Amino acid sequence: MxxxxxxxxxxxxxxxxxxxxxxxxxxxxxLTPDQSAQIKANCVSIKNSVSQLHASDALLRVNRGQTYEAVAGKLMDPFNSRLASNQLDNRAMTAVTSDYRTSLDAFRNDYIAYEQKLSATLRIDCTAKPNSFHASLVEARELRAKVHADVLRLHQLLDDYHSSVSDFLLNYERVSQ
Amino acid sequence: MEEKISFWDRHRLSLLLVITVGIATVLTCVSVAIYNMSGAAQLDLSRPGYLSVSSQAEKTDSINGYSSTGSVNKQTIQSFLKQYDEQIQKAKSVDAFSGDPLNPDVLEFGTPASE
Structure with a gap:
């Protein structure tokens, strides 16, 4: 034992x-020794740039997030409900709305991961630990790209919803004639 | 005859204070953890470091709601599509988080050796 x-x-x-x-x-x-020296030398200015980005991205998250939430809550959901209450087939729109909500969750979670990594990066002393600072920055950069991919996915789904409603309208016109 | 008072009887008030402070500390830790983990911290522009941008936050969203009740006909669907198009133009007007501002070249310390 x-x-x-x-x-x-x-x-x-x-x-x-x-x-x-x-x-x-x-x-x-x-990180090459040259880059390490550059990070140490420009530590303050690099951190200032990252801090500004941190703040502007937070504003972007608040404003964009609010808009994306509102599209689902104020347009997609009410229209889907209206179709359902009139006994009309809303499956295509509901499916897109569901995907949209899933993507919105991914956007929220990916932004949290990105913000936490960027905050952690800003806490690293880049004059004392340029390697850790750089490694953390690279991770934050990848996480930011992921958030952008989520935004593109949301935009795609907004278009998909439009296409679904347009298709529904065409079918509706054909059936009602 | 003098009544015998135990240690806890004599320090009842102190004990109450210690327990109260302990509970308050635990609850504060839990609420701060929830604040950080739930994503609320990321939306809180009143934190230090965000004061420069907090005034630019949109107080209300610009999306006008669509009624979930009423009949459905060609006109109502067309009117929904018109409203939807207007609103999603606003939603898509900003390509958020585009660009690569964390690129080492942008931050002026060169391209990493492994790239």
């Missing part, structure tokens, strides 16, 4: 060391 525990403990420790080593290695090979 004691032997088994020792083996498990040793394995956990070795895995920990391996992960720690891998992490340091990845961070170190991304």
């Amino acid at each position: 004691r032997r088994a525990l020792s083996i498990i403990s040793l394995s956990v420790l070795m895995t920990g060391f391996l992960f720690a080593f891998t992490d340091v290695k990845v961070g170190a090979e991304d």
Whole structure:
């Protein structure tokens, strides 16, 4: 029993060391000594730029998020309900609305992950730890690209909903003639 | 005859204060954790660092609601589409989070060696 525990403990420790080593290695090979020196030298201005982006992205999240929420709550849902209450087939629109809500959730969650990473980046002392700062910045950059992909997906779904309603109108006209 | 008072009887008020402060601390920690994890923190523009942009936040959304009741006919669908098109133009007017402002080149410390 004691032997088994020792083996498990040793394995956990070795895995920990391996992960720690891998992490340091990845961070170190991304940054040349020249870049490291540049980060240290321009630390204040880089942090200022990132801080400004942090604030402007927060504003963008609030304003855009509000608009995206309102489209679903004030246009899609009421129209779907109106069709349903008139016993009309609203499945196509409901499916797009469901996808839209899923994408909206992804947008919210991805933005939280991005904001948390950017905040963590800003807390890193870039004069003392340029490698960690750079690694964190690279992660934040990838997360921001993910948020942009979510926005593009939402825009696509807004168009899809329009197409669904247009198709519905065509069918409606054909049936009612 | 003097009544024997226990330690907890003598420190009842102190105990009450300690428990009260303890409960308040735990509840504060829980609420701050919820504030941070729920995404509310990301929408709170009154935090330090956001004061420069907080005045630009839209207080009300610009989307006009569509009625969920009433009949459906060609005219109502067309009027919905017209309203929807107007509103989504506003929603799509900004390509949010586009560009690459966190690119090392933009931040002026060069392209990483591995790229």
